[in-house]
Amino acid sequence: MNFDAKRLLLAGLALVAIYHVVTLVRGLPKLGSVRPTAGFILTGVFTDFLDTLGIGSFATTTTIYRATKWVKDALIPGTLNAGHTLATLAQAFVYTQVVEVEPITLVGMIIAAVFGSWVGAGLVAKWPTQRIQLGMGLCLAAAAALTFAQAAGAIPGGGDAIGVTGVKLGIALFGNFVLGVLMTIGIGLYGPCLLLVSALGMSPTAAFPIMMGSCAFLMPFASARFIRLGKVDPKAVVGNIIGGVPAVLVAAYIVKSLPLTAMRWLVAVVVAYTAVTLIMSARRNTAADAVTT
Template sequence: MVAAIITLLVALGVWFSFFLIKDLIKHKANLGPEKTLTAFIVGLITDFLDTLGIGSFATTTLGFKITKFLKNDELLPGTLNVGHTIPVIIEAIIFTTVVKVEALTLVSMVIAAMVGSWVGARTVSKLPEKMIQKVMGIALALTAILMALKQLSVLDMLGQGNEAMGLSGIPLMIGIVGNFILGALMTAGIGLYAPCMALVYMLGLNPLVAFPIMMTSCSALMPVASYEFVKFSRYSKKGAIGLTIGGILGVAIAVTFVTSLDLTLLTWLIIAVVLYTSVSMLRSGFKPAVAPEVQSYQKGA
């Protein structure tokens, strides 16, 4: 099972890398106004943190907001997915060494997440900037709440006493539908780790199987979702380059040099700032758009 999963992830990584590089070469004369170095630094830090279990979507959004990396929030969901795809696949390949979950449960939930991400990406890639800001604002708030619940060990409590290593019947159907929804939501910026963990715990699965399900689901769905964002050119090309290269280095550093760190204070700080960023994006999303003629007048004034 482990060999099959790693083979699948490698195949998805190679396929997506080829497609992404082809698109970057096609647009090499106009990769955008952003600074690749900024995205590289953000990717290095956020995928370092992702490898340690904090997550990368909320922290990357935070990093982009602090540095004012993106001029248009329409490109944010696509840049998050495209830029973190390869680093997350590498994470999964490194850490997925022992899979305790039954094959039917793992495969069906992973496929559900992949299909959900495909549907979600096709929807999110067509949303206007104001709607993206609203969706991302809500996504960040939910992410912060789930991070706080994990810090308070509430999610872990859900799994206490669970012994099942696989699902069947109605619980399996619920798991498939649930992961489909989580796969779709991830394309809008809601990280899959914490909600997927809560889902498998509530379905009665042993906490040991949570990691292979959520890690494999995440790494398998991201190339599928990112394909749609690349196809419709709804991502920052320099952002994707910087996040990918910096993210790979961040994963390597976390795996090589870090054995154990007390991340409690850092995580709570990130939760607080993510909530602030959520409020900021919601305010921007609900703020009435300025008419083009008013913008022209303001620029000329």
């Protein structure tokens, strides 16, 4: 990526960061008085630390919220987007500067993901609880399968390219649009984006600025729609911000890498269990609604 493109991208990240902070302050009344619990803060630390190393934060955060019942199911998608945005922006600032990606590929995939999230957030924010549970359950099942594949080494190794053109670029744009839609349901973009980039023959390293840049630009706009409709948990959002941003900096600049295979196996099992419980909850709620009717 040339210097001018990189500088423009960093300026764009700064602008969306400001936009997100303004959205939080205006959309969440008395934000300054919100006191998140230690559990919410530690959740941000744990999930965004792993997120920076490439595991993703959405599936792990959803699992924690479901196990502890700290956040209502209907509020989880919006809370994930709003709470992890600033940590994701921090990741994007770091990896955009150290990893080279061809500008058209990077910017095009980011725009596609943003558009997908805008479409998805407008739909998901209006869904009833059981549909959100079912959507998250199915998406988490897919995320678990993908994590199992990563742990088993079945994900394509990719190539050496730092960009794509022609038909491959079209596939990349459409694929990231779909992933942007799925982000609003609660499935993280990182794993699927890494698979998409590798399958197109690009270097897996190039996936980091693509997936982090995509999330950094799409999440503020998706969050704004969820916040406007009151579909977030303020304490969870603030807790993720307080714990997540420092965790990103530690993971990116101090730890940098860890042997993550065992962690992926564990995450895959836990996420699969959470997916099953969400789908079962959706079925119970649907059955209860039918009986009531």
